[in-house]
Amino acid sequence: MIWLLWERGYKLKKEKKGQVIAELRNEFDKAKAVIFTDYRGLTVAELSELRRLLRDRDIKYRVVKNTLAKIASQDTPVSGAKDIMKGPAGIAISHEDPVMTVKKILGYSKKNEKLRVTSGIIEGKLCAVEDIRAIAELPPREVQLSILAGVFQASISKCLAALNAMINSFAYAMNALKTKREA
Numbered sequence: 510m511i512w513l514l515w516e517r518g519y520k521l522k523k524e525k526k527g528q529v530i531a532e533l534r535n536e537f538d539k540a541k542a543v544i545f546t547d548y549r550g551l552t553v554a555e556l557s558e559l560r561r562l563l564r565d566r567d568i569k570y571r572v573v574k575n576t577l578a579k580i581a582s583q584d585t586p587v588s589g590a591k592d593i594m595k596g597p598a599g600i601a602i603s604h605e606d607p608v609m610t611v612k613k614i615l616g617y618s619k620k621n622e623k624l625r626v627t628s629g630i631i632e633g634k635l636c637a638v639e640d641i642r643a644i645a646e647l648p649p650r651e652v653q654l655s656i657l658a659g660v661f662q663a664s665i666s667k668c669l670a671a672l673n674a675m676i677n678s679f680a681y682a683m684n685a686l687k688t689k690r691e692a
Contacts, residue, residue, distance in 0.1 A: 533581035542607035543630040548599040550623035586633040
């Protein structure tokens with residue numbers, strides 16, 4: 510509710526600002542990905558479309574005053590981004606898969622060039638736009654986990670095959686020894 514009032518241009522009183530800061534700090538503490546964007550030029554309908562697109566993946570998109578965001582970022586993983594919080598900022602916050610967050614934001618920015626990604630914090634590390642684009646090229650988390658499982662399975666299979674070959678060699682040697690002694 511407080512976000513809605515601020516976004517509609519209402520001035521926040523001191524206690525409301527404190528509540529916004531507390532909410533933002535809580536979001537920043539739990540966030541795996543925080544993407545900073547410049548939303549200038551987007552219409553209300555376009556912002557609503559972006560929020561709807563991101564909401565499907567439990568990603569929150571907030572338009573926040575930089576002063577409040579700077580205060581809220583203190584003592585959180587986002588504190589390294591204080592210097593880049595300049596001008597109007599839209600912040601996408603995700604508590605889940607950071608790769609999917611980056612893909613969704615960059616996908617929308619390709620569709621609507623008015624939205625520009627300026628930087629981000631991915632799992633506590635400050636990332637430039639180039640880094641964010643590189644992260645977007647990664648496969649989703651589920652695919653990465655399946656690749657990792659395949660690697661483990663392949664190495665276990667090779668180990669079992671080597672053990673099986675050793676046992677077979679021993680059995681063949683014992684059989685050959687038995688045949689030689691019988692003859």
